[in-house]
Amino acid sequence: MSFNDLEMENIYDKLKPVIYEKIAQALCDPSATPILDVGCGDGKLVNFLAFELKKRVFGVDVSDADFGSAGREAELKKVSHLVKFVQADSKNLDIFEDNYFGAVVSVYALHELGDALAVLKELNRVLKPGGKLIIADFIPGGEAERLWGERYYTIAEFKSMLNLSGFKFAQTEKDFIYLYEDVIFILALKLFPKKFYSPFEFMTFF
């Protein structure tokens, strides 16, 4: 790996505090609780959100390799009582009931989670209606793709998958914010179920 490549990796890392701050700002309203971080890795975002927002935050990852250091950091930040790290595959979050979370976040991870549409449907299930979904991830055609040779979703794919999994976009002008040339920040809301009128309810109109 060349010096320039290391510099680029560094840029994506340096972007994390910006992403964390943006997520905290978006989730400061009281209804956005508890929070789930999907593909939480070393748990830094989980501990950050618990510390900043004083809310309950769960981190889910298929690997528990970094949960030890995540727990130690939680102790240092005095947020152990607010955080929980759970080893699970994001396609199957049966451990959480329907409509449990006020917000779900995922940073630099969605492209790694396998069948993203299945994951988004599962995230929709565990979110409360009106709950916020925030995704920060790479898109194709940039330095990240060249560095790691991974397959990223295009904006059109994100839009289609979010529509198919029951989300609507929260911003009218900018559904997708570019944090860097190939890093996007998406804010979407879980749609409320369509109201079903029973024939009896309908009769009361007359």
Ligand SMILES: C[S@@+](CC[C@H](N)C(=O)[O-])C[C@H]1O[C@@H](n2cnc3c(N)ncnc32)[C@H](O)[C@@H]1O
């Ligand atoms: C690139 S890392 C990002 C970690 C962290 N969000 C960050 O910003 O540093 C992607 C994470 O997704 C996790 N992951 C991969 N497949 C997963 C799956 N099916 N379910 C849950 N987590 C998964 C990996 O173990 C890894 O920790």
